[in-house]
Amino acid sequence: MxxxxxxxxxxxxxxxxxxxxxxxxxxxxxxxxxxxxxxxxxxxxxxxxxxxxxxxxxxxxxxxxxxxxxxxxxxxxxxxxxxxxxxxxxxxxxxxxxxxxxxxxxxxxxxxxxxxxxxxxxxxxxxxxxxxxxxxxxxxxxxMHDAVRVIIGRKNSASESIKQKLVFVGSEEGKLIALRQTFQESLNPPVLVFVQNKERAKDLYNELKFSDIRVDVIHSDLPQLQRENAIDNFRAGKTWVLIATDVIARGMDFKGVNCVINYDFPDSSSAYIHRIGRSGRAGRSGEAVTFYTEADVRYLKNIANVMKASGCEVPEWMLSLPKLKWRKHRPKRVFK
Known part of the structure; x- marks a missing residue:
């Protein structure tokens, strides 16, 4: 900071x-x-x-x-x-x-x-x-003029209070299966689920809205009042799972978020740090789960380095992957 x-x-x-x-x-x-x-x-x-x-x-x-x-x-x-x-x-x-x-x-x-x-x-x-x-x-x-820089903690690193995990789901089709299985085995609300764009947010919400969980969605296409209501309901505990784009990944303070799920792989290590930072705040512990597919493997090294720097165990093969220039990629699958 x-x-x-x-x-x-x-x-x-x-x-x-x-x-x-x-x-x-x-x-x-x-x-x-x-x-x-x-x-x-x-x-x-x-x-x-x-x-x-x-x-x-x-x-x-x-x-x-x-x-x-x-x-x-x-x-x-x-x-x-x-x-x-x-x-x-x-x-x-x-x-x-x-x-x-x-x-x-x-x-x-x-x-x-x-x-x-x-x-x-x-x-x-x-x-x-x-x-x-x-x-x-x-x-x-x-x-800036005569700038002074102050860093609290390590520069560009995630909080050590967050337990981070990478989950291989194979393909785009495997993400929804893995998410449903995660909720069935251990749904511990409140949970934030991050996707890459508003179209993905809409599609995932339509898949989950009739499930036995209280789910809502927030993205830039929604009217401002609806966006505010989505945040207020999540903070009040009326919503258990909030599907979101990176519109709320920056600076938003949700007290007691137990888990952040990166349904779509983040576009950069900075995006990853900010997303999972919605959990593990104010001395609390938290959990971050990131799904990755075959197409995401080439970008794993950046996330693996962030995880290792914050004290998480990371497989050695991830750290030995070649360093590639990060480029934005969009999942191709449309929910049906």
Whole structure:
């Protein structure tokens, strides 16, 4: 995890000079969670904390509405700046949460627009993430001055409190069989099941929704209210199994998740670390099960190295596999 400068500005006295701090998050779900946590931290203090919603973007006049801390996704904030509804020139603190995700190509232009809009010469920028590849760190340092890096634990590694396991399922058809068998033998909710994309999420949900388990799904095609309900029901224990894309793999805090199942093999070691990190939080133990097929074997070494670094037993043949450049691959099977 990387911390640049201090993150304790919420203890200072509230300002009436417009937006004082901006927290940028890659997903709406993480932005909502950050908003709730900031409200808790600022309880009893006269701070104006706002979450950038669609309604706020369309209606707010920030010159008239007090706002000390503004929390948003990049696209909504860029839109507000472009439409001149929001002046970020006085922002003193800019926080990029899950910064390596924010520096990916799909979000980089939006983040760059926000960074440029925060033009205060004395601004303090802070980057947070559990993983930060060297290439991304080099890019991040181009917007930093006199940067200080703090690492808690090992860099780019999984928590040692998570028991990790790789399960060979042969083919795509074997995944559903293995998942049903896992649930039949030892369903210990709450359980998160990660798939590669929204189409896979929809298909797997349709396969399981009539089973004797309380299952739900979350992906980017769902309306925002339905996505919020899916998360709230999972947190409340009304849902036992939540099928999800990587939209909730980053930063989301679900207390007491007993097991994470990677139904689809992750696209990178960073994606793996973030996915399984939804379990084993706040001193609790957890379990992570990753299915792999014949097509996934060539990518096993990266995951095996992460597992070994966090104290898990890994077969030697996996560690001796040739190192290949990771490329995104999509499972071809469509559920029937």
């Amino acid at each position: 990387f911390y640049f400068n201090n993150y304790f500005w919420y203890y200072q006295r509230a300002s009436k000079d417009g937006v004082r701090a901006v927290i940028l998050c890659p997903t709406r779900e993480l932005a909502s969670q950050t908003y709730r946590e900031c409200k808790k931290l600022a309880k009893g203090k006269k701070f104006y904390i706002k979450l950038m919603t669609k309604q706020l973007v369309n209606t707010a006049e920030f010159s008239k509405v007090p706002c000390d801390i503004l929390i948003s996704t990049p696209l909504r904030l860029k839109f507000a700046v472009t439409k001149r509804k929001l002046d970020l020139s006085r922002v003193e603190y800019l926080v990029l949460d899950e910064s390596d995700k924010l520096f990916e190509l799909g979000l980089l232009k939006q983040v760059d627009a926000v960074v440029k809009a925060c033009s205060n010469p004395s601004i303090i920028r802070s980057l947070f993430s559990a993983t930060l590849p060297d290439t991304v760190e080099e890019l991040a340092r181009t917007i």
